[in-house]
Amino acid sequence: MTLSLETLRREGDEFHQAISRELYLSGSGQKKTAELQAIYARFANVLSDEALDMVRELFRDSPADSEEHRSARILLEWQADARVSRELAELDEREIAWESSAIARVDDGRGIQYQQIAIEIANASDRDERLRLEKARATLVAKELAPLRQERFQREKDIVEGLDIAGSYNDTFTALSGVNLPSLVDECKAFLRDTQAMWDDVFAEVVRRDLDIDPREATRADALALMRAPAFDPYFPSKPMEEEVRRQVTDMGADATAKGRVIFDTGEREGKSSRAFCAPVRVPQEVYLVLRPHGGQSDYRTFLHELGHALHFANTRADYPFEYRWLGDNSITESYAMLFDHMLHLPGWLARYTELGAPRIPGFMRAAGFEELQFLRRYAAKLIYEHQLYGGDHSWESLPDVYVETLSAATSFRYDSADAFVDVDPRYYAARYLRAWQLQAVIGEALVERFDEDWFRNPRAGPYILDTLFAEGQRELAHELAERVASRPLSFAPLVRATESMLVSA
Ligand SMILES: [Zn+2]
Secondary structure, three states: OOOOHHHHHHHHHHHHHHHHHHHHHHHOOOOOOOOHHHHHHHOHHHHOHHHHHHHHHHHHHOOOOOHHHHHHHHHHHHHHHHHHHHHHHHHHHHHHHHHHHOEEEOOOOOEEEHHHHHHHHHHOOOHHHHHHHHHHHHHHHHHHHHHHHHHHHHHHHHHHHOOOOOOOHHHHHHHHHOOOHHHHHHHHHHHHHHOHHHHHHHHHHHHHHHHOOOHHHOEHHHHHHHHOOOOOHHHOOOOOHHHHHHHHHHHOOOOOOOOOOEEEEOOOOOOOOOOOEEEEEEOOOEEEEEOOOOOOHHHHHHHHHHHHHHHHHHOOOOOOOHHHHHOOOHHHHHHHHHHHHHHHHOHHHHHHHOOOOHHHHHHHHHHHHHHHHHHHHHHHHHHHHHHHHHHOOOOOOOHHHHHHHHHHHHHOOEOOHHHOOOOOOHHHHHHHHHHHHHHHHHHHHHHHHHHOOOHHHOOOHHHHHHHHHHHHOOOOOHHHHHHHHHOOOOOOHHHHHHHHHHHOOO
């Protein structure tokens, strides 16, 4: 039987619906485990060699600027990713099993569950205790998790390079994603240089004040404790969160449920994930936003982020082909999620929909600016490092030193070599995040130009966001979208401007 493009689209859609429904049911506590292997088996056609051959041929034979080529690129990237996922499924399962059973041994004899230890490190207010816990964690990771992960990346590289799309892993990524990886790496290096002085200033001040240590001694464990700071949490209460955010979406002239297509799953249920997540079971008709409100700044951020994803999927054009509704450049959906979670950086939004109150807003903004710059610099460094990890110019043995040097220099927190293969987002998800960050800032500036500073409560802004942005699914690449809506290229410049203005606000 010859597979047609139409059949592949139809079965691909059904396959994604089945996977997403399974993840929704298990994540929301309605099923004990997600049984994904059975779904892979049922849709073997979708990930067959025949399917890969067909889309690879379409990709090669279609004119570079055509809609067919765009579709074929997205479908080929999907085929490549899905193959990697399927072939690494067993390794991933081994890793998950390890994570749920591993115990870190502290010097004084205590045993702490691996899954618990990062939280304990972040919560340890006594620094000696924090460093003891971190040493136990790093020792365990270096011995048991790092070798598993190193094997995983080696195999991923082999699988991708065997797909016969481009010579190397990095060239294959650039060809399939449409992201110019070498130039993004250069932008990251320039961003780190351009924000160095601003970072040095705020870093020394915050570390001395909040941790009371010599900034030169700060480690990544200290960073975890610093970011955990609960000082503002009382002003982000759990009870009114959902209602206030829905009110804001209504003020913006949109519907937080997208006429019922977004289903809020907010009830308490045993086995339900404590972290909010979005499961697009049918795009755009049936999108779940699973939530278990517990309050605090990070809960608001996660809820807003997942709501951005949910409204994006639920407002995608129903008549678009499978690949534009389900697949494509994830920088797009991540930028919409970030557009929503970055409302926490708008003083007007904070004043109106939280209990922070005007006098606390400047202090909050400066703290948020510190956090934002720390995460941006960390992600820029991650991408620079991951480019070397996948590039193959360094031996596996020499990568931990490269990791420590790159991440420590960018963040000013000392990183541990144990994490060189653990603190890595497979398949360059860091590139998606960085471009999403850039796009979010471009869209944010464009919304201010069109609808003023308080665009988030301008009844014309919501319909514009839904019709101009969300409806397009992920048909476009992030830089194409920036050109279309703001006539400007994607860059770090608007992010630097936004961060600067947050840091001077106290
Ligand atoms: Zn996201």
